[in-house]
Amino acid sequence: MEILKIEHLSKIYGKGESAVKALDDVSFSVKKGEFVAIIGPSGSGKSTLLHLLGGVDRPTSGKVFVDQTDMYSLNETQLAIFRRRQIGLIYQFYNLIPVLTVEENMTLPLLLDKQKVNKKEFNDLVKTLNLQHRIHHLPNQLSGGQQQRVSIGRALISHPAIMLADEPTGNLDSKNSSEIIDLLIMFNKAYNQTLIVITHDERIALQADRIISIEDGRIAKDEVIHS
Ligand SMILES: Nc1ncnc2c1ncn2[C@@H]1O[C@H](COP(=O)(O)OP(=O)(O)OP(=O)(O)O)[C@@H](O)[C@H]1O
Numbered sequence: 001m002e003i004l005k006i007e008h009l010s011k012i013y014g015k016g017e018s019a020v021k022a023l024d025d026v027s028f029s030v031k032k033g034e035f036v037a038i039i040g041p042s043g044s045g046k047s048t049l050l051h052l053l054g055g056v057d058r059p060t061s062g063k064v065f066v067d068q069t070d071m072y073s074l075n076e077t078q079l080a081i082f083r084r085r086q087i088g089l090i091y092q093f094y095n096l097i098p099v100l101t102v103e104e105n106m107t108l109p110l111l112l113d114k115q116k117v118n119k120k121e122f123n124d125l126v127k128t129l130n131l132q133h134r135i136h137h138l139p140n141q142l143s144g145g146q147q148q149r150v151s152i153g154r155a156l157i158s159h160p161a162i163m164l165a166d167e168p169t170g171n172l173d174s175k176n177s178s179e180i181i182d183l184l185i186m187f188n189k190a191y192n193q194t195l196i197v198i199t200h201d202e203r204i205a206l207q208a209d210r211i212i213s214i215e216d217g218r219i220a221k222d223e224v225i226h227s
């Protein structure tokens with residue numbers, strides 16, 4: 001089953017002489033449960049693509065279907081709600097809210113959505129992320145690896161259709177980096193959670209089911225490595 005379908009997606013930043021074509025007619029689909037790595041040189045359009053898959057920005061042209069919903073046919077309010085429920089985003093620098101505790105950061109997407117927190121589910125997730133002794137701490141009281149585990153928890157708490165990560169290990173040492181990737185792969189395999197990861201790390205890319213290479217805003221290669 002296709003969970004994600006991208007059709008002729010383009011993004012031009014700016015206007016006139018300073019216009020930059022960051023994404024140029026990109027099309028592909030992703031199956032439910034697939035783990036896709038996106039690689040490519042700096043400036044090739046990887047983050048632009050991920051933001052468009054995540055509903056963070058709007059494309060200049062083209063369509064993105066997430067679980068059959070034409071995301072950019074939604075208005076701003078509908079898109080914000082859809083994104084909160086269906087997209088789990090993980091960034092290199094965690095993007096946690098500094099004045100909120102681990103528990104508050106993780107459950108924020110549910111609170112914004114006026115949904116109740118399922119205590120048992122929350123506790124299980126916290127345990128899987130090995131954060132059970134940190135739930136009342138603030139982000140600045142945590143290590144980088146711990147902060148990234150909180151952001152994984154926040155991304156997963158609403159059972160999103162897709163999980164998107166932009167260089168999730170870019171700020172971590174190799175031990176923390178493998179812990180984070182192992183966790184993401186665990187959620188991918190055990191819960192059939194669709195996962196799309198931008199990475200510069202070849203060892204991470206080689207663990208994916210499929211590697212998409214982006215060059216100059218276009219797909220240069222799309223290879224299945226594990227099926
Ligand atoms: N907000 C913006 N305004 C104007 N140009 C932008 C903007 N964001 C990105 N760009 C340009 O779009 C192109 C693609 O940028 P993008 O951030 O997607 O690259 P990337 O592949 O993620 O690179 P990196 O590996 O360095 O993170 C670049 O040329 C960049 O300068």
Ligand SMILES: [Mg+2]
Pocket residue numbers: 046047048166
């Ligand atoms: Mg980038």
